[in-house]
Amino acid sequence: MAETSGVSEKVTLFRQEGGLTYRIPALLYLSSESTFLAFAEERISPQDEHAKFLVMRRGQKEGLSVKWGPLQTLETAVLPEYRTMSPCPVYDAKKGTIFLFFICVEANVSEWSQINMGRNAARLGYIFSKDGGRTWSPMTDLTEQVIGHDVNNWATFAVGPGHGVQLSSGRLVVPAYTYYIHKHLVGHPTFSYTKPHSFAFYSDDGGKTWLKGHLLQQPLRTSECQMAELVDRNNSLVLYCNARSSDGYRIEAFSRDGGHLFEAPFKCLKLQELNDGCQGSVVSFPSPQLGSESSLASSKTPELWLIFSHPTSRKTRADLGIYLNPCPLKENSWKTPWILNTGPSGYSDLAVCTGEDPLFFGCLFECGISMYYEEIAFQLFSGAKLLKTQNTSSAEEN
Template structure:
């Protein structure tokens, strides 16, 4: 894997290429997961014939091992996930979640019919996407056949299109699995004939949800986030009374990110908009993870309870450039977000974060010299470097 030094900002990081666009292939939409017991890092992406969404052909994966003294990742050659496929459809939006008790890795994705674009589905209120997953008991060496969940969700008839993630979900302290999800909802839609005939005259809007499973098998849908919200990621955090809450950070078509918090009722309460987390142009996906509060020497002070949040997203109001890392030590307060530490100066797109433990993080990011679609690279950094990078 080739490496580049990020010299323009301190502290200095080493970025390693995981998926490189060459030989007629382009790679986009990173997804990252760290399995703590085996200390295995998993990276997934879309393999495309061009930069365009409609050209996606496969989902690919690479397996990594962290080399701790050097703080680099030894990545395997990538391979195509052949099982992530439905005939006549293209697989998109890899999204990972791991069930610790049964040691089951879930790879969620959507399968979109032919070369139908997302815009066509939105404009015509006609969904051509299927919500799918496959599972693995050996961290992606072998996979089950595809499970299609689309028709099990009664709300699906009211959606113009749908998508998971992309990126990662998580397992709550309670054992419940959470997968980020959004759909373009057709207002006042129902199964009645008159409503179905008028679908094209109805203007839909995107809203975030989460899929959840309390038993690792039956998947249900949360209530939707009421404000407009597109691609999203979520994280569990604990408040001052150690109550479990779900934090959602979602892409929008406006100048700001949409933030919301959800309790045990699976209903989201939107947080006030803030100027700390800007949205980029027409929007860009961002990633969020929660992690234990850290002491001054970067040791964990409450190893079982995640109290703080880390977020990555391009730090520009117009272009996908300068991927920033933001820290929040009070997740219920949007104003608590720090200024960004830029971990990739220049062209930067989608990203995905993983917490590795012991105050260490990994980030998988789209980046390049001329465009953000040239490669997907990984970086490893510490909480102490985040503090230094944000100016503390």
């Protein structure tokens, strides 16, 4: 139990039944209500093309445990003749508004066919809630307003998946990626040459208007991504991006202007990637001053650390690890991962229980006995547990 080990028992929130499958977890923590919101896609099979709509469960944190409510279908996050995918929530703590971003993709059109043919079938949408996720607005379609004519050069695109972030400036940031059409193949008008690029959507007016940032540049390929806020030695904002890639390692990049433009991306040699890649999650949190658990939550220093969740196996989606980075502005500073879930493990999403002492993290992740998509489970773990595992790993390495 969390009270003694610093890790709660694993609780299944979404379970595969027959052909019905739940995939693509996204997690949000509302500190004002001590509440988790867990999102996922409901599908009629594990295949991407068989996604239907988004679902949610609400969890009330009570001390070191979470009491979860029933599954709810997000009935307004829909577009007729389209399937809803890639939940990506971001919370405006200043106004108390939750924005849930997602994409709607034409029914039965696969991502692979969009990439090969250079024909986008996705649209950008969101719904919002002003009452902690109890009720939701109708869907807003932002495709023309935010992407505009650039969508003609995108074979397809998506947000996240996972969570967005609100920066200390108040800016709302939604991580995203697109398969950009670099050229059409000569003699094959129905085929195109595309490469994936991560980027961000952002808003500086509380979600009234949204803009898109510049794409991360070649030659590295960056797709599904998450972002976190850091602060450098000059107390200046730095936005960190951690992206999936097919280049053998996770790709990292920094932005000094809040996500409009990222510096040159680079491979992180401490974070190896599966051959076909896998989504991962990242969050920042205040660094400990004296190594105590309470200082994790109460530290007033501007320095921030990172944790990252991702399968640790190089061969298959298995053994979900939690990685710690105490020097995130220095390349290759990630520590040896602590294994949170042994066995099949896929996509995951992290959340920090901000404003609490002791500090806890929530992790929502795909897992199973034979396959990683059999269920989506949740666990809490403490900052003290994380530091203890890292201290143990460091001692063993020495």
